[in-house]
Amino acid sequence: MKKTRLIFLAIIIMALLPQVLSSTPNESRRIARGRYLVEDVSMCGDCHTPLTANGQPNRQRWLDGAQLGFKPLHPMPWFAKSPRIAGLPGLTKREAVKLLETGLLPNGQRLLPPMPQFRFSHRDAEAVVAYLESLKKP
Numbered sequence: 649m650k651k652t653r654l655i656f657l658a659i660i661i662m663a664l665l666p667q668v669l670s671s672t673p674n675e676s677r678r679i680a681r682g683r684y685l686v687e688d689v690s691m692c693g694d695c696h697t698p699l700t701a702n703g704q705p706n707r708q709r710w711l712d713g714a715q716l717g718f719k720p721l722h723p724m725p726w727f728a729k730s731p732r733i734a735g736l737p738g739l740t741k742r743e744a745v746k747l748l749e750t751g752l753l754p755n756g757q758r759l760l761p762p763m764p765q766f767r768f769s770h771r772d773a774e775a776v777v778a779y780l781e782s783l784k785k786p
């Protein structure tokens with residue numbers, strides 16, 4: 649009986665091992681890709697990070713949401729405050745991926761300018777979301 653259990657356990661461990669070993673590097677690669685897309689390509693921090701007194705992005709409050717420091721020259725739909733996106737507090741993973749692929753909020757409404765209507769590929773949207781989720785406050 650004991651031997652059978654041991655064999656059973658060994659089979660389970662052997663079956664799960666490759667997944668455990670490969671999921672961690674995959675996930676960290678995805679997060680690194682997301683960080684690159686957020687910080688170096690789409691510049692999400694330009695709007696979603698508050699500025700310090702001397703006009704620099706406040707790294708202590710990275711992607712914390714901010715009052716925008718600029719306005720349109722002509723009347724147009726406009727949302728003057730960006731929400732916090734570090735940790736993605738207001739959205740499920742699936743909603744956030746869809747928003748980055750379509751520019752639509754979960755209720756089907758379009759995001760207002762100046763939020764860009766991004767059309768990320770599914771893969772890149774997932775990478776951005778993985779990075780933003782990794783910024784959850786402990």
Ligand code: HEC
Pocket residue numbers: 685686690691692693694695696727728729730731733737738739744747758759760761762763764766776
């Ligand atoms: C030019 C300014 C600007 C940039 C750049 C920008 N955003 Fe936004 N974002 C906004 C504004 C303003 C809103 C609020 C729009 C609304 O609610 O209609 C918003 C809303 C959002 C929301 C909705 C959050 C919620 O809980 O409703 C998400 C998610 C988001 N932005 C993610 C991003 C990501 C990810 C990037 C970069 C890939 C980015 N934004 C770049 C200005 C910006």
